[in-house]
Amino acid sequence: MTDADFSVVTAxxxxxxxxxSLFAGGLTERRGRRGALVxxxxxxxxxxxxxxxxxxxxxxxxxxxxxGLGAGIGVSVxxxxxGELAPPAVKGATGVFFxxxxxxxxxxxxxVGLALASPWVWRFVPFVSAVLSLVQLLAATLVPESHxxxxxxxxxxxxxxxxxxxxxGGGGAVYKSVSRDPEAPDVDEEGIDDPAPTDPNVPxxxxxxxxxxxxxxxxxxxxxxxxxxxxxxxxxxAQQFSGINAVLYYSNKILGKTLPSLGPYVSLAVTIxxxxxxFPPIILIERMGRKSLLNISMLGSFISLLxxxxxxxxxxxxxxxxxxxxxxASFACGMGPVPFVVISDIAPYHAVGALSSAALxxxxxxNFTVGLIFLPLRNFxxxxxxxxxxxxxxVFAAALATFGFALNLVYRERRDRVNAxx
Numbered sequence: 001m002t003d004a005d006f007s008v009v010t011a012x013x014x015x016x017x018x019x020x021s022l023f024a025g026g027l028t029e030r031r032g033r034r035g036a037l038v039x040x041x042x043x044x045x046x047x048x049x050x051x052x053x054x055x056x057x058x059x060x061x062x063x064x065x066x067x068g069l070g071a072g073i074g075v076s077v078x079x080x081x082x083g084e085l086a087p088p089a090v091k092g093a094t095g096v097f098f099x100x101x102x103x104x105x106x107x108x109x110x111x112v113g114l115a116l117a118s119p120w121v122w123r124f125v126p127f128v129s130a131v132l133s134l135v136q137l138l139a140a141t142l143v144p145e146s147h148x149x150x151x152x153x154x155x156x157x158x159x160x161x162x163x164x165x166x167x168x169g170g171g172g173a174v175y176k177s178v179s180r181d182p183e184a185p186d187v188d189e190e191g192i193d194d195p196a197p198t199d200p201n202v203p204x205x206x207x208x209x210x211x212x213x214x215x216x217x218x219x220x221x222x223x224x225x226x227x228x229x230x231x232x233x234x235x236x237x238a239q240q241f242s243g244i245n246a247v248l249y250y251s252n253k254i255l256g257k258t259l260p261s262l263g264p265y266v267s268l269a270v271t272i273x274x275x276x277x278x279f280p281p282i283i284l285i286e287r288m289g290r291k292s293l294l295n296i297s298m299l300g301s302f303i304s305l306l307x308x309x310x311x312x313x314x315x316x317x318x319x320x321x322x323x324x325x326x327x328x329a330s331f332a333c334g335m336g337p338v339p340f341v342v343i344s345d346i347a348p349y350h351a352v353g354a355l356s357s358a359a360l361x362x363x364x365x366x367n368f369t370v371g372l373i374f375l376p377l378r379n380f381x382x383x384x385x386x387x388x389x390x391x392x393x394x395v396f397a398a399a400l401a402t403f404g405f406a407l408n409l410v411y412r413e414r415r416d417r418v419n420a421x422x
Contacts, residue, residue, distance in 0.1 A: 005057055011368065012064035013071070016047075018364040020072020025357030027073065032149050033081040036073060037140035044070035045133035051126035067129070075102075075340075076360045080352055083344030084148040085166065089286075095341035096281045103275045103332065106248075110268050152349055219354040227417070228346040230410045232359040235294070235339035238403035240366030242301050243396035244331050246374040247324060248274075270328050277332035290338050290345070291411055297334025298404040301327055305397035312390030320390070 001009070020043075028036045047066030054060040078098045086094035109125070116124050144166065150159035219225055248270065284293055304327035311320030339359070347355045374392065381391040 001057075009057070009060050009064055011372070012061045013068040014364060014368040014371070016065040016068020016070075017072040017075075018068075018361055018368070019065075020069040020074075021076050021357055021360035021364055022072075023069075023357075024073045024076035024360065025353040028077055028080065028149075028356075029353045033077055033084070033146040034140055034143060035145075036077045037081070037143075038137065040070050040073040040077065041133050041137035041140055043067075043073065045130055045137065048126045048129035048133055052123045052130060063126070070133075072360065072364060075363075076356045079340040080344050080356050081146055083341070083352075084146040085144075091341075091345070093282045093286055095344075096278070096285055096337040098340055099332075099337035100275075100278045100282070103271070103278050103336070107268075107271045107275050110271055114268060148349060219351055219358060222351075225347065225351055225355075227410060227414050228351065228355060229358065231346050231407065231414070232339065232343060232355055233362060234403050234407035234410060235342065236359050236363045237366060238298060238400055238407060239331075239335045239339050240363055240370060241396065241399040241403060242298075242331065242335065243305065243370060243374070243393065243399075244328070244335075245367050246370050246396070247328065270324065273325050273328045274332050274336075277329040278336060280333055281337050284333075285338070285341065290342055293334040294338045295334075295404070295408070297330050297336075297338070298400060300330030300333070301335060302397050302400050302404070304330055305393045305400065309390035309393035309397070312393070313387055315387060 024036065027039065031039065043066050047063045047068075047070060050059050050063030050066060054063055078101075079095055082094050082098055083091060112128055113122075113125050116122055144162045145158070147159040147162040147166070150156075150162060219229065281293060288296075304323045307323035308320055308327060310316070311318075311323055343356050343359060344352050377395065378389055378392040381395070382388040
């Protein structure tokens with residue numbers, strides 16, 4: 001394949017992911033969370049089989065589009081489904097498992113790809129994906145539907161049965177049916193953390209009053225949803241425009257001059273760090289809160305980006321290498337999982353599907369943009385000097401600081417509104 005052919009096949013996945021995210025909101029509301037997972041598994045299975053059997057460019061590209069469609073739907077449905085099934089006491093920690101699954105998936109794929117990266121044998125890589133899609137298809141038929149979706153669609157008896165199946169324990173579960181109004185004062189001052197129940201009188205599960213879901217267009221036009229939209233948009237923008245995917249995509253090219261002996265193992269090492277540092281948020285997210293964890297993560301990422309840029313420009317090999325690792329570690333501790341977790345925290349139930357679709361669509365667009373412009377932007381800023389290639393990381397640091405500052409301004413406005421309502 002030529003470089004142009006390879007770029008087309010690579011970009012096809014991101015295009016499919018964007019389309020999947022756009023369709024996911026409506027799909028999850030019409031078919032339910034479990035129904036969307038079934039369709040997701042079928043799309044992934046078809047795409048993986050197409051890649052495995054592809055005789056040429058067209059089938060490869062088509063397979064990548066279908067895999068992207070499945071990824072776009074899955075990344076939209078997963079956090080929402082987990083957020084609706086989990087009780088408030090462990091909701092944040094449960095949401096982190098979604099990001100943990102992503103990084104484990106990347107690690108597994110890179111490990112399998114490293115072992116099978118040879119002519120013809122590479123077709124066993126998408127075969128593994130096809131097998132996993134079959135497992136997901138089976139699992140999706142066995143898991144319960146979201147009780148929040150059932151109740152939101154008027155199927156109250158089914159919702160009650162699901163809640164009983166999930167949460168009835170030794171002392172019996174306590175339920176409270178409320179509307180998840182983003183202006184309600186029972187949300188804490190940061191606007192994105194639900195209080196964890198600490199005594200038996202506090203409900204372990206919050207249900208939802210049936211309320212008609214809204215479309216993506218209605219979400220963007222609703223003034224009362226402006227703050228939830230801005231929180232998620234700035235969080236997703238900070239996540240992607242920090243340059244994390246540029247590091248994951250091009251870590252071998254970035255550190256090729258500083259660590260030439262490691263070659264293809266550089267990307268795998270970065271991914272291992274990404275996996276390891278996704279575990280701490282499982283404990284920290286409920287203890288520290290979403291905003292605090294996110295701010296610490298952004299600060300660590302910002303400092304690391306500056307250090308990467310300086311290390312590359314000053315030919316400080318050790319500094320650049322360590323800074324890449326600290327950047328990935330800082331990102332994984334907060335910026336990776338938190339933007340997905342807050343989707344079901346910050347919005348009322350009837351807007352969750354549309355907000356998830358909007359947030360993940362922005363995520364895919366930013367992902368595509370960063371992956372597309374990273375190398376040309378690096379070369380442009382370097383002016384042909386290899387000791388100026390670190391300048392591109394100053395751009396990512398500036399973007400991260402801008403979106404992080406904007407996000408904190410929205411938090412402050414949210415806090416002021418909640419305090420005023422009290």
